Structures are given as C-alpha cells and as structure tokens.
Amino acid sequence: MNTFDWVTQLLYVAAAVCFVLGLHLMNSPASARRGNQVSTAGMALAIATTFALVVHAGTVTATGWAVMIAGSLVGAGAGLYSARTVQMTAMPQLVSLFNAVGGGAAALVAINDYVRLAGAGVPEATTITTVLDVLIGAVTFSGSIIAAGKLQGLINGAPVTFPGSRAVNVAAAVIGVGGGIYMIATPSVPVMIIIILAALTFGVTMVMPIGGADMPVVISLLNAFTGTAVAMAGFVIGNWALIIAGALVGASGSILTKLMADAMNRSLSNIMIGGFGTGDSAPAAVGPGGDVRSVQADDAAIQLAYAQKVIIVPGYGLAAAQAQHQVAELAALLEERGVEVSYAIHPVAGRMPGHMNVLLAEANVPYPQLKEMEEINPEFPRADVALVIGANDVTNPAARRSGTAISGMPILDVDQAKSIIVIKRSMGHGYAGIDNELYFDPKTSMLFADAKSALTDLIASVKTLVG
Amino acid sequence: MSTALLTDITIFVLALLVGFEVISKVPATLHTPLMSAANSIHGIVLAGAMLIAVTANNALGYILAFVAAAFAAMNVVGGYVVTGRMLKMFRRTRAPVPAPDTPASVNGQSSGGGA
Numbered sequence: 001m002n003t004f005d006w007v008t009q010l011l012y013v014a015a016a017v018c019f020v021l022g023l024h025l026m027n028s029p030a031s032a033r034r035g036n037q038v039s040t041a042g043m044a045l046a047i048a049t050t051f052a053l054v055v056h057a058g059t060v061t062a063t064g065w066a067v068m069i070a071g072s073l074v075g076a077g078a079g080l081y082s083a084r085t086v087q088m089t090a091m092p093q094l095v096s097l098f099n100a101v102g103g104g105a106a107a108l109v110a111i112n113d114y115v116r117l118a119g120a121g122v123p124e125a126t127t128i129t130t131v132l133d134v135l136i137g138a139v140t141f142s143g144s145i146i147a148a149g150k151l152q153g154l155i156n157g158a159p160v161t162f163p164g165s166r167a168v169n170v171a172a173a174v175i176g177v178g179g180g181i182y183m184i185a186t187p188s189v190p191v192m193i194i195i196i197l198a199a200l201t202f203g204v205t206m207v208m209p210i211g212g213a214d215m216p217v218v219i220s221l222l223n224a225f226t227g228t229a230v231a232m233a234g235f236v237i238g239n240w241a242l243i244i245a246g247a248l249v250g251a252s253g254s255i256l257t258k259l260m261a262d263a264m265n266r267s268l269s270n271i272m273i274g275g276f277g278t279g280d281s282a283p284a285a286v287g288p289g290g291d292v293r294s295v296q297a298d299d300a301a302i303q304l305a306y307a308q309k310v311i312i313v314p315g316y317g318l319a320a321a322q323a324q325h326q327v328a329e330l331a332a333l334l335e336e337r338g339v340e341v342s343y344a345i346h347p348v349a350g351r352m353p354g355h356m357n358v359l360l361a362e363a364n365v366p367y368p369q370l371k372e373m374e375e376i377n378p379e380f381p382r383a384d385v386a387l388v389i390g391a392n393d394v395t396n397p398a399a400r401r402s403g404t405a406i407s408g409m410p411i412l413d414v415d416q417a418k419s420i421i422v423i424k425r426s427m428g429h430g431y432a433g434i435d436n437e438l439y440f441d442p443k444t445s446m447l448f449a450d451a452k453s454a455l456t457d458l459i460a461s462v463k464t465l466v467g
Numbered sequence: 468m469s470t471a472l473l474t475d476i477t478i479f480v481l482a483l484l485v486g487f488e489v490i491s492k493v494p495a496t497l498h499t500p501l502m503s504a505a506n507s508i509h510g511i512v513l514a515g516a517m518l519i520a521v522t523a524n525n526a527l528g529y530i531l532a533f534v535a536a537a538f539a540a541m542n543v544v545g546g547y548v549v550t551g552r553m554l555k556m557f558r559r560t561r562a563p564v565p566a567p568d569t570p571a572s573v574n575g576q577s578s579g580g581g582a
Contacts, residue, residue: 019508020485026501027492029557036504036554040547043511047543050514057521067529068520071536072513078537079545086549088556091499095506098546101538102509108535109515115531116522125472223502230509235475237515243475244482245511251486252505256498332561347495354498361556368559372495 004056011049012241018042019245023252029367046241075101088362089319092352093151096219099226100144106229106246107137110236111192118189126236127187131180133232134192135199140225142203147218150207151351157212169205172198206272212351213431214271216260219352221268224253256353263347265399265409292427295445297454300421301461304330307384309340311376313414315349317390317424318451319359326455327389328363333462342369344376344386344412346394377413386417388438390451392430398437405432420444423454497557503550510543 001009022039025031054060060068079098086094110133114122122130149155179195182188210218231246233239261268304310312331318324331341343365349356357370371379380386388395395414398404414420415438422444430436438444447454493501516535523532 015511016482020489023486023489023493023501023504023508026497026504027489027494029494029497029554030559032497032500032557033551033554036500036547036550039504039508040551043507043543043547046511046514047517050517054517054521059522060520061524063529064520064523064532067523067533068517068536071516071533072540075537075540075542076544079541079543080548082541083545083548083552088553091503091549091553094545094549095499095502098503098506098510098542102506102512102542105512105516105535105538105542106509108531108538109512109519112519112523112528112531112535115527123469125469220502223505226509227505230512230515231479233512233515235472235479237518238471238475239514239518240475240478242511242515243479245508247479247482248486248490249505249509251483252490252501255487255490256502259495259498345495347498350499352499353502354495354500357496358499358553358556361553361558364558364561366560367496367557370496 008049008053009240011045012239015042015046015049015241016244018045019248023248049241088359089322090152091355091358092215092219092350093148095352096144096148096151096222099219099222100141100148103137103140103144103222103226103229105137106226106233107134107141107196109233110134110137111196113236114187114192115189118187122187124184127184129232129235131183131195133229133236134196135176135180136225136232137229138196138199139203139206140222140229142200143207143218143225144203144222146204146207147215147222150212151215155208159211160208165205165209169202172202172205176202210271211431214264214266215351216348216353216355217257217264217266217268217271220253220256220260222253224250224257227251227253259347260353263410265406292439293442293445295421295447297447297449297457298461298465300445300447301458301465303419303421304334304339304385304387304458305337305462305466307334307339309379309383310334310385310387311342311344311380311383311414311417313344313346313386313388313391313395313412314356314360315346315389315391315394316351316356317392319350319356319390321390321451323389323452323455324359324363326452326459328360328365330455330459330462331365331369333459337466342371342376342379344373344380344414345370346373346391346412347410348394349391373410373412380413380416381418383417384419386414386420388414388420388422388424389455390423392424392436393432393434395438396430396432396434396436397441398434405434414438415441415443418443421447423447423449423451425450500550500553500557503546503553507543507546507550510539510546513539513543515539 022035025035176198227249234242399409516539519532
C-alpha cells in the first residue's frame with residue numbers, strides 16, 4: 001500500500017464514522033437535523049475521495065469523464081427536483097423510488113465488474129458477491145418500482161394475482177438462484193443476463209400480490225435489500241465505504257421491517273404470501289354488536305371544548321383526506337381553551353414507518369405532543385375524549401381476545417378513555433375485514449363524515465358555540 | 468479464500484452490529500426520516516458508479532457508467548435533501564406562523580361526506 005491508498009482508505013473510514021454519528025444523532029428530534037448534516041458531510045467526503053481516486057487512476061477517457069459527469073448531473077437534478085417538490089403524503093413513493101435507483105446502481109456496479117473481467121477469469125469469491133449483488137439489486141429495483149407504482153396509484157393497490165403468478169414467482173427464484181450457482185462454477189455473461197431477467201421478474205411477482213396496507217413492511221424490507229446490495233457491491237469492488245454504509249442500511253431496514261411486521265401482528269412470510277383482507281380470512285367472531293350512536297358536529301365540539309384532556313388518534317384515513325392541517329388547527333383551538341391535547345400514533349399509522357409523525361410535523365404539530373403507542377396507552381383512562389380520525393383496526397378491542405382476525409395485534413387502548421368520538425365516513429371495515437367493537441361501545445359516538453369536512457365543521461362549531 | 472475477503476466480511480459484520488445498536492435507539496417519531504437518511508447513505512453506491520468510469524472504454528462500459536452514476540446521484544442528492552426537508556418540520560413548539568411546506572396541500576377539495 002502506498003501513501004495515496006493509505007490516505008484514501010482513512011478518508012473512507014472517516015466518512016463511515018460520519019454515517020454512524022449521523023444515525024446516532026437521530027435518536028432525538030432535537031439533534032436529528034445535525035445528524036443529517038454530519039451524514040451529508042461524510043458523504044461529501046466519500047465522494048471527494050472517490051473523485052481523487054478516479055483522477056489518480058489516470059485511465060479515464062474523455063468519454064468516460066463526460067458520461068460520469070453527465071450521469072451525475074442528470075441524476076442529481078432529478079433527485080433534487082423530486083426531493084423539493086414531493087408532498088409529504090407521497091413520501092413512501094419517493095423512498096421506494098430511491099430504493100429502486102440505489103439497488104439498480106448497486107447491481108450495475110457488479111454487472112460492469114463481471115463483464116469487464118469475464119475474459120480474464122473472475123475469482124470465485126468475487127463471483128459469489130457479484131451474483132448476490134446482481135440478484136438482490138435487480139429484485140430491489142423492480143420490486144421498489146412496483147411498490148412506488150402501487151403507492152402512487154399507478155398500479156392497482158390491492159393484491160394483484162393472476163393464474164400461475166405464484167408459479168412464475170417460484171420459477172424466477174429457481175432460475176435466479178440456479179443460474180447464480182452455475183455462474184460461480186462456470187463464469188458466463190449470458191447466464192448473468194438470464195439471472196438479471198429472473199431477478200427482475202421475481203421483484204415484480206413478489207410485490208404485486210401485496211396489498212396497500214402492508215406497504216410499510218414492504219418498503220422497509222426493500223430498504224434492507226438495497227443496503228445489502230450496496231454492501232455486496234462493496235465486496236465486488238473491494239471498497240470498505242460501500243460495505244459499511246450498506247451494512248448500516250441493511251441493519252436499519254431489517255429493524256424497521258421487524259417493527260412493522262410486529263405492529264401488524266403478522267409474520268414476514270405471511271405478508272409476502274399475501275391475501276390479507278382479500279376475502280379468504282375466516283369470518284370474524286361476532287362481537288358484542290348492538291347499537292351505534294351517531295353524533296352531530298355541534299355536540300362533538302362541545303364535548304371536546306369542555307374536556308380537560310383530549311387524545312387524538314390519527315390513522316391513514318386522515319392522511320388520505322389530507323386533513324392533517326385541519327386536525328392541527330382544531331388541536332390548537334382546543335389548547336387555547338386550556339385543553340391538554342396529545343396524539344396517539346400507532347406504528348403503522350400511514351404508509352411507511354413513522355409516516356404519520358411527518359404529516360403532523362408538517363401541519364405544525366410540536367413533536368412532544370406526538371406520543372408512541374407504549375407511551376400513550378397508560379394515559380387513555382385519564383382522557384375525557386379520545387378523538388379517532390381515520391383509524392380502524394388499530395383501535396379494535398377485539399385484538400385482545402383470541403379467535404379474531406386481529407388477535408394479538410398491538411392496539412391503542414382507545415376504549416379506556418372516558419368517552420370516544422370516531423370520525424368515519426361509514427361503518428365500513430378496515431383492512432382486517434371485521435367489525436370494530438369500539439364503535440358499538442356505549443361510550444362511543446360516531447361522527448359520520450369525511451375527515452376533512454368533519455374537522456372543518458368541528459373547528460367552526462368550537463369557534464361559534466364556545467369561542 | 469483471500470485475506471481481503473475475510474477482512475471485508477469482518478467489516479461487514481461489525482458494521483451490521485453497529486447499525487443494529489445505533490438504529491434501535493431511534494424513536495418511532497423519526498422512523499420516516501430515519502429510513503430516508505438510510506436511503507441517502509446507500510447513495511454511497513455513487514462511489515462505485517464513479518469507479519466504473521475508471522475502466523470504461525467501450526459503449527457498454529459508458530452506458531453502464533452513465534446509468535449507474537445517474538441512479539446513484541439521484542439517490543444521494545434526493546435522499547439528503549428530502550431528509551433535511553422533513554427534519555426541518557419537527558419543532559419542539561408550535562411555530563408562530565403556520566407554514567405548511569406545500570400550500571397546495573392545504574386547499575385541496577374536500578371530498579364528499581354524508582352518513
């Protein structure tokens with residue numbers, strides 16, 4: 001190793017330290033921004049170091065420089081534009097898209113390396129990591145694009161299957177893995193093209209049958225895949241920065257995948273096989289049933305205005321109706337009257353981990369009011385009113401009993417509040433396809449309306465009746 | 468199996484453990500920015516994409532270098548910008564003037580209500 005190699009390696013280590021510190025600083029909203037800046041600085045360092053490496057190599061042709069710079073500029077422009085203009089509700093699609101391009105780029109790095117060395121003979125160890133990189137990267141690429149399409153509504157969000165889709169999926173997996181093993185034994189570029197196609201097919205057939213409600217898990221999983229693909233690319237080209245960064249992302253994605261799957265009370269394999277809420281679930285055990293009490297906005301407004309403590313339970317319905325700004329306005333109005341307001345956020349409220357927090361932060365809700373499930377559940381018995389907006393299954397007390405479609409699922413203890421107001425368009429079911437026993441509770445009153453118009457009415461009523 | 472591979476595996480495993488340790492302390496409130504930050508970190512693949520150019524000397528190499536650089540640059544730039552944009556919205560206290568990030572989202576039409 002000469003001095004130049006030493007220095008570049010040390011700079012890569014410094015960049016890796018910045019990534020770890022950056023993630024560490026994300027343990028609190030107060031320091032998270034600084035974390036992102038530290039991480040950005042690490043990235044700038046890593047890219048500058050790589051630039052020095054490229055210059056030092058001295059073998060880059062004029063065309064090579066042109067394509068590298070043009071590609072970076074085009075990509076940077078596209079990334080900057082999408083990051084600046086994206087709506088917070090569309091964040092899951094954007095993250096999915098970045099997973100796709102990250103995984104795709106990782107696969108291309110390995111493909112290039114393999115094609116270049118194909119004639120000269122590729123060492124076995126490199127082929128193994130190349131195969132892994134190509135397979136995982138290509139699956140991530142096509143899978144993430146399908147996930148983004150589903151989230152954006154370009155592709156049917158419901159589970160999509162066609163006769164033989166499971167067979168195609170299995171065949172793609174067998175061809176991908178089989179071809180990969182063949183490649184390790186006998187280096188071959190045509191076989192690599194076959195496994196790329198198989199992996200792309202697998203990514204599509206893996207995500208198509210997964211329903212919209214399971215997207216938080218899928219995005220987390222694809223995030224973990226991308227990290228792993230990038231780490232494998234690091235193995236292929238012998239670059240530690242890629243290995244460390246990829247491993248960090250792999251760890252992050254795996255943790256989030258597990259948290260999301262646990263919060264939905266489903267195993268990963270169960271989600272990947274799909275079929276939740278598609279009509280094949282067992283008929284729900286009959287709950288207490290009984291009457292549903294309906295309430296008008298005026299009465300609900302008085303109830304809220306004279307409460308001491310209100311807990312707002314937002315669900316995806318709130319985000320879908322783009323009503324996060326109205327809910328924040330109502331909360332601010334109640335706070336002016338001395339009502340203590342907090343938000344109970346279920347881990348899967350939204351379309352990706354933590355999504356609801358971002359939507360509420362955008363609506364100017366201070367983050368100390370955003371409470372996680374474990375933190376807020378003991379507070380429900382003290383709440384005068386729990387206001388449920390667009391959340392369903394995560395509030396269903398049936399989860400505490402065995403024998404229902406959601407048994408064992410962690411829920412918010414909304415039914416323990418002194419009274420409950422549910423804003424909902426109809427008595428329709430959630431993704432689990434069962435009745436929500438909360439709605440039949442004598443303490444519960446239903447405000448049947450779209451989240452946005454209901455909240456607008458509530459704001460107006462609070463202002464006129466008790467303002 | 469070479470020493471280089473062994474070193475790489477060691478680094479990979481240790482980084483994975485550090486990742487688990489650090490990330491399990493991130494509160495659920497920040498999970499979306501965390502995922503977005505992790506997203507930008509895997510944009511490091513831009514380094515790999517740039518290194519393709521070192522050996523590229525034919526059409527295929529140039530195409531791969533271009534596409535990989537474009538993908539990775541989009542990943543890294545977009546990831547950091549959007550993470551920063553999200554984190555800027557997390558405030559301890561309510562800002563004096565409600566400043567929604569995109570005004571368009573406030574005035575969307577309210578779709579039909581009714582019981």
